[in-house]
Amino acid sequence: MEEAYRFDERSYDALDAAGVTWQTVQYVLRNRPRVRRHIGAVLNIAGQGADQQWYMVALVEEAADEYLVAGARPLDETEIQAVSKMLERGAS
Template sequence: MVEEQFRWDEESYRAIAANDVAWQDASYVLRHGRPRVRRHIGALLHIAAHAPNGSIVGVNLIEESDDQ
């Protein structure tokens, strides 16, 4: 199994902060959140799971290449 890679840029951090979510919680949801809902449609990936504080966080990503 290939481990997924996530790239963050300044716009990523701004978008996360604009939604009152800590970037650490978004990162946790992507890598460790359980149970989680995962939906992959074309180049879009949607993941939602519980953050460490118990809140449910949804993260939307655009795939640049396979597993990235």
């Protein structure tokens, strides 16, 4: 089953505050390479947007394979290096 991602008003408010568009979030969620970390009901996905900038998207699992976007932000250089190393090791 393919994952479904949902936005609500709080999602849009959080993205606006971080200066990240919903289109960028969709791009990060749907494209590869990316790093996924699932801890409990929280899913973090790091990947590049169409602008080649690296982003972290935070989601909350509402049901099996259904996620609410909680926020997103650009990664800093240290985080980009860490994500790059994870990708080199085959993390996804």
